[in-house]
Amino acid sequence: MALIKSKELRFTPSASPDVVTNKLYITKNGIPLTYDSESYDVGNTIDLDTQKVHVDLRSFLSQKDGIFDLAIAAIDDVGNEADMMVMLAVPLDFVAPDVVSGLELL
């Protein structure tokens, strides 16, 4: 089984007290990010060491290799979403190279 390097997205959580979770938005190939873009609930668990929310991107991308636009929006108890915090043109690659062949002892 191939080994895929992990890649984390991290952010300081919203300071609003009514935030219950965060949503990760993803687009590829320069398609503009909107609130209708592909999205995933990534929770609001704060790492005690960094005081940030950590998201393992391997778990969320439907396409595993490319240049992605990413955004995070905080969500309150009734589903309202904050303005997105955006990071554009992020190169991500969660595809291992093809396995070698022709292995032999010489």
Add this chain to the structure above:
Amino acid sequence: MALILLLSNTAYSLTADGFEGFSHYTYYGTTADNITLGWDQPDGFDVLTDDYEIELENPERNIIIPLIITLERQTTFKCSMTGHWIIRIRTRHWDGTEYKYSKWALSTDPLFARVNNEPHGWWIFAWIASTGPIEIYSPTGGGP
């Protein structure tokens, strides 16, 4: 007795979707912002005012939240939830038997409220504070 509400905060103006029909001035901020509310009694010191009772009303959620009872003439608070917030304030006096109250003065009522020192109703629109910037971290180092 009348109360004049004064507001000072660092909010900025935008458009509130769905609430354009109201003539109230809208102060914009987030639920993480500290908002300082001030008020005055134009008739000067009132011996029948023991303290002030302040509440926050959110018309979208149909809730009223007690904020504070205070002797001071200003207070700092945060809007605990998203949406529009109207400030309600009244004076309170203990007559030895029970509390007597003035009528509620609403921040949306130009009779009591001011914007830029002119009589004008106002409310606050609080939205969610954004997260901090995104960082990409590779626990094992290296490139993409």
